[in-house]
Amino acid sequence: MTAAPAAGRAPFGARLAAAMDDHGPLCVGIDPHAGLLDAWGLTDDAAGLREFGLRVVEAVGGRVAAVKPQAAFFERHGSRGVAALEEVVAAATAAGTLVVMDAKRGDIGSTMSAYAEAFLRDGSPLAADALTVSPYLGFGSLDPAVELARATGRGLFVLCLTSNPEGHEVQHARTLDAGATVAARMAAHAAALNADAETLGSIGLVVGATIGDAAARTGTDLAAVNGPLLAPGVGAQGAGARELAEVFGTARRQVLASSSRGVLRAGPDVAALRSAARTASDEAAAALRG
Numbered sequence: 001m002t003a004a005p006a007a008g009r010a011p012f013g014a015r016l017a018a019a020m021d022d023h024g025p026l027c028v029g030i031d032p033h034a035g036l037l038d039a040w041g042l043t044d045d046a047a048g049l050r051e052f053g054l055r056v057v058e059a060v061g062g063r064v065a066a067v068k069p070q071a072a073f074f075e076r077h078g079s080r081g082v083a084a085l086e087e088v089v090a091a092a093t094a095a096g097t098l099v100v101m102d103a104k105r106g107d108i109g110s111t112m113s114a115y116a117e118a119f120l121r122d123g124s125p126l127a128a129d130a131l132t133v134s135p136y137l138g139f140g141s142l143d144p145a146v147e148l149a150r151a152t153g154r155g156l157f158v159l160c161l162t163s164n165p166e167g168h169e170v171q172h173a174r175t176l177d178a179g180a181t182v183a184a185r186m187a188a189h190a191a192a193l194n195a196d197a198e199t200l201g202s203i204g205l206v207v208g209a210t211i212g213d214a215a216a217r218t219g220t221d222l223a224a225v226n227g228p229l230l231a232p233g234v235g236a237q238g239a240g241a242r243e244l245a246e247v248f249g250t251a252r253r254q255v256l257a258s259s260s261r262g263v264l265r266a267g268p269d270v271a272a273l274r275s276a277a278r279t280a281s282d283e284a285a286a287a288l289r290g
């Protein structure tokens with residue numbers, strides 16, 4: 001049995017595994033793009049962001065495994081936008097839905113501590129269940145976040161093979177010492193941190209559903225990670241059920257498929273959003289669990 005962290009919360013990986021069993025393997029992104037706010041009849045300001053985020057939570061809260069607010073769209077509107085983000089996080093948590101904060105933080109260790117405090121500390125107004133982080137200052141620079149996540153039953157998603165076409169320049173490069181690709185090294189670090197987890201570890205990776213055979217080409221052993229694989233790129237970036245099955249192969253049961261615009265374009269009607277999320281979740285489940 002994986003030990004419960006000091007905060008009394010079960011580890012994130014175990015909580016996510018249970019949520020995916022209950023609701024299917026979909027994470028709905030909360031990305032209030034200016035164009036979507038307009039299409040929803042909302043203003044491009046903090047009030048619009050708040051209404052947008054709360055409407056997504058009303059539609060999918062308690063019905064999908066997780067939601068993933070994209071912090072950048074809230075930060076666009078400064079402190080008032082961040083206050084709206086806090087409300088959206090609180091509403092999703094109250095609805096019993098896991099929150100993955102997509103903020104992609106990464107810095108030298110001492111500053112990483114502050115990012116960890118902001119997003120992973122009990123009592124922080126921005127605390128989520130998991131945080132996306134960038135390991136490109138060296139995986140070890142993430143140690144403060146790893147430690148706080150473990151201590152509080154939270155998780156991390158470490159960028160590994162991202163969904164954007166530019167990522168290969170960094171992620172497919174080979175290191176001078178071991179000659180492995182950077183992506184494979186990141187995955188190996190995550191695997192080592194999850195070695196003791198019995199269900200699903202709490203240190204996950206971001207692996208885009210758009211990457212084709214890049215995991216194999218870079219020697220990245222996704223199944224060995226023993227942790228969740230957050231898979232953005234479903235919907236608006238062109239990936240669907242076929243790509244999910246192809247990209248993840250034997251690691252597919254670890255995958256949390258993520259779609260933002262693909263679901264959000266069905267809004268602003270709550271029932272239509274809910275239906276779009278249901279369809280996306282069922283398609284992901286068929287690809288990943290069938």
Ligand SMILES: O=c1ccn([C@@H]2O[C@H](COP(=O)(O)O)[C@@H](O)[C@H]2O)c(=O)[nH]1
Nearest residue numbers: 070162163164208232236237259260261
């Ligand atoms: O590799 C990555 C990592 C993160 N993202 C984020 O996911 C969503 C994708 O939005 P869609 O509308 O479903 O395309 C967005 O917040 C990205 O910042 C990613 O796309 N790829």
